[in-house]
Amino acid sequence: MSETLALNRIPLDDYADLLGTGEIEELRALAKPLRGRSIEMINSTAIGGGVAEILNRLVPLAEELDLNIKWDVMTGGEDFFEVTKSFHNALHGAPYRASPRDFEIFLAYNERNRATLPLDAEFMVIHDPQPAALIDARKPGVNHWVWRCHIDLSHPNRAVWDFLEKFVSRYDGAMFSSPEFSRQLPIPQYLFYPAIDPLSEKNQELQPDFTAEVLERYGIDPQRTILTQISRFDRLKDPVGVIRAYRIVKRYFDCQLVLAGGSASDDPEGAVVLKEVLREADNDPDIKILELPAWAPLEVNALQRASTVVIQKSLREGFGLTVSEALWKKKPVVASAVGGIPIQIIHKHTGLLSHSVEGTAYQIRFLLSHPEIAVKLGEQGHQHVKENFLITQKLKRYLTLFLTLARGS
Amino acid sequence: MNTAETPFEFVTVSYLTRIGNQSAGTLAEFLTGLENCSDASIFHHTFQTLGSHHFLTEGFSNDFAQWVLVDANRYDLAEQLAALDIRDYVSIAALRSDLCRLTSDYCAAFPHLASQAALERFYFCESVEITAALGRSAQTLDEFRDGIAHLSHASFYFHFISSRLRLQLRTNDFSHWLADGLGLGTLADSVNHIDIYTNTLDSSRAKLLRLIDREGRKA
Numbered sequence: 001m002s003e004t005l006a007l008n009r010i011p012l013d014d015y016a017d018l019l020g021t022g023e024i025e026e027l028r029a030l031a032k033p034l035r036g037r038s039i040e041m042i043n044s045t046a047i048g049g050g051v052a053e054i055l056n057r058l059v060p061l062a063e064e065l066d067l068n069i070k071w072d073v074m075t076g077g078e079d080f081f082e083v084t085k086s087f088h089n090a091l092h093g094a095p096y097r098a099s100p101r102d103f104e105i106f107l108a109y110n111e112r113n114r115a116t117l118p119l120d121a122e123f124m125v126i127h128d129p130q131p132a133a134l135i136d137a138r139k140p141g142v143n144h145w146v147w148r149c150h151i152d153l154s155h156p157n158r159a160v161w162d163f164l165e166k167f168v169s170r171y172d173g174a175m176f177s178s179p180e181f182s183r184q185l186p187i188p189q190y191l192f193y194p195a196i197d198p199l200s201e202k203n204q205e206l207q208p209d210f211t212a213e214v215l216e217r218y219g220i221d222p223q224r225t226i227l228t229q230i231s232r233f234d235r236l237k238d239p240v241g242v243i244r245a246y247r248i249v250k251r252y253f254d255c256q257l258v259l260a261g262g263s264a265s266d267d268p269e270g271a272v273v274l275k276e277v278l279r280e281a282d283n284d285p286d287i288k289i290l291e292l293p294a295w296a297p298l299e300v301n302a303l304q305r306a307s308t309v310v311i312q313k314s315l316r317e318g319f320g321l322t323v324s325e326a327l328w329k330k331k332p333v334v335a336s337a338v339g340g341i342p343i344q345i346i347h348k349h350t351g352l353l354s355h356s357v358e359g360t361a362y363q364i365r366f367l368l369s370h371p372e373i374a375v376k377l378g379e380q381g382h383q384h385v386k387e388n389f390l391i392t393q394k395l396k397r398y399l400t401l402f403l404t405l406a407r408g409s
Numbered sequence: 410m411n412t413a414e415t416p417f418e419f420v421t422v423s424y425l426t427r428i429g430n431q432s433a434g435t436l437a438e439f440l441t442g443l444e445n446c447s448d449a450s451i452f453h454h455t456f457q458t459l460g461s462h463h464f465l466t467e468g469f470s471n472d473f474a475q476w477v478l479v480d481a482n483r484y485d486l487a488e489q490l491a492a493l494d495i496r497d498y499v500s501i502a503a504l505r506s507d508l509c510r511l512t513s514d515y516c517a518a519f520p521h522l523a524s525q526a527a528l529e530r531f532y533f534c535e536s537v538e539i540t541a542a543l544g545r546s547a548q549t550l551d552e553f554r555d556g557i558a559h560l561s562h563a564s565f566y567f568h569f570i571s572s573r574l575r576l577q578l579r580t581n582d583f584s585h586w587l588a589d590g591l592g593l594g595t596l597a598d599s600v601n602h603i604d605i606y607t608n609t610l611d612s613s614r615a616k617l618l619r620l621i622d623r624e625g626r627k628a
Binding site: 032179184 | 421423424425426427428430432461462463464465469475479528529530532534537539541542543544559560561562563564609
């Protein structure tokens with residue numbers, strides 16, 4: 001049985017202090033023609049993952065605007081999620097040989113969900129590949145269907161994408177996190193950025209005492225320069241490259257490096273990468289490798305706020321929302337020019353982009369030598385996030401999309 | 410105090426970015442894109458980007474110039490593209506023509522650079538515009554001031570920047586109404602001279618409010 005989620009209401013006016021009353025008034029004005037009209041969001045998980053995190057906040061905010069919105073989660077067995085996990089990796093470009101049985105499993109679970117989900121809202125928003133085949137339930141001319149893809153489709157596995165494209169092409173539109181991630185499709189494609197919530201535990205203002213306590217807990221000296229990368233222990237996040245960049249910086253500046261990510265104990269690959277990172281760190285007392293609990297938003301918040309420079313030296317990246325999290329906290333960021341990062345880092349305006357270990361080190365040294373520029377980049381980065389990557393902006397984009405779809409009909 | 414016969418209606422705008430099918434990896438491809446992309450795409454990468462990046466007051470003018478600077482690494486062409494002031498344009502066709510001319514001249518002068526691969530591709534996108542009435546209007550200078558003070562960035566941008574294209578005049582909604590509605594031509598002119606490139610939307614608004622206050626004190 002599929003599941004409709006009931007979420008706590010979030011007063012929209014709580015955002016007025018951060019954004020100004022004009023922004024809230026604007027959301028209400030845009031939502032006015034949509035009052036009472038129905039929206040159904042469908043994804044494949046209620047907890048964990050960025051999509052669920054965003055929907056958890058977005059749906060209650062849309063309710064605040066009197067939209068008749070609900071969030072349904074499709075169901076599937078272990079076999080379904082094994083297949084969709086493989087599809088996910090294959091769409092990101094990982095090698096994969098799909099079997100006819102995989103496609104059968106995918107279609108069978110979509111068919112089962114078509115029988116249990118209402119799928120009758122005026123605006124149907126389907127998230128990611130797992131429920132993409134629900135479009136088969138669409139009755140012509142009855143409602144609008146859009147597909148929100150959170151995956152980088154720039155180099156997909158041909159067989160998996162050819163299979164999915166048949167479904168995607170029948171939607172009224174598709175939304176991608178970056179133009180680079182989109183495909184040539186016969187339907188309109190829109191740019192939809194992921195978003196952070198400024199009032200969530202990960203981004204809210206913190207008491208200085210709490211931040212100090214977190215630093216003390218992890219043995220980090222608040223009086224010395226702190227370079228930080230927050231990300232899981234994954235080769236694509238290049239934690240070893242971060243250590244190499246730190247060593248170059250260290251020749252010129254006294255500094256500490258914090259590499260903080262979720263625990264690698266339940267992730268076999270993560271455990272291997274963690275070992276590589278520990279080997280590279282070579283017991284350097286100024287390198288703090290922190291295995292945080294799976295859900296430690298306040299600690300992440302504190303570490304970001306305490307940092308002198310935040311690094312995101314990914315080799316590949318989806319959108320990389322940790323960049324927006326750091327920018328929201330007015331931190332100068334040095335990050336790789338991959339995936340969605342250049343959308344967040346406008347080079348020399350909202351942060352600095354790099355393409356190598358040496359480049360990353362150079363940009364960090366530049367910021368440490370020019371703290372006034374670091375402050376300015378942090379300020380402008382904060383404004384960039386405020387304008388583009390907050391949950392309220394995402395809500396505005398959805399309202400605009402629904403109005404566009406309604407106008408088109 | 411003057412009362413306008415036709416009230417000023419405050420409106421807001423929201424843009425959806427539609428991803429186009431064109432992209433460019435070299436200056437030559439970029440020129441082809443400029444020549445063939447839709448008007449909505451030229452608008453998106455110039456007018457609209459100025460609104461969404463209003464907080465940058467140094468060295469950022471439009472998406473085209475930024476790509477040429479950062480990804481194609483051509484400072485000289487970037488500087489020329491950045492120097493185009495959208496206030497000088499009342500039609501997208503004229504703006505496109507100048508963008509193409511500058512790029513074409515550059516490619517002709519440096520053919521070996523025209524085919525050099527950029528670090529990242531440029532993706533031509535378009536703006537889909539939705540407007541909504543805020544349900545507020547002004548008939549006097551005081552009401553007008555109060556309305557402007559509470560506008561969102563998007564609404565301020567809509568009335569102050571993108572209005573030029575709508576009006577097909579070298580002015581903005583605010584100046585247009587101040588002159589036509591309240592007969593305050595000098596104030597309208599001063600408002601129209603606020604530099605949108607060296608000010609953020611917030612500082613432009615603050616200047617506008619100061620100009621209105623000064624006018625109010627005269628009355």
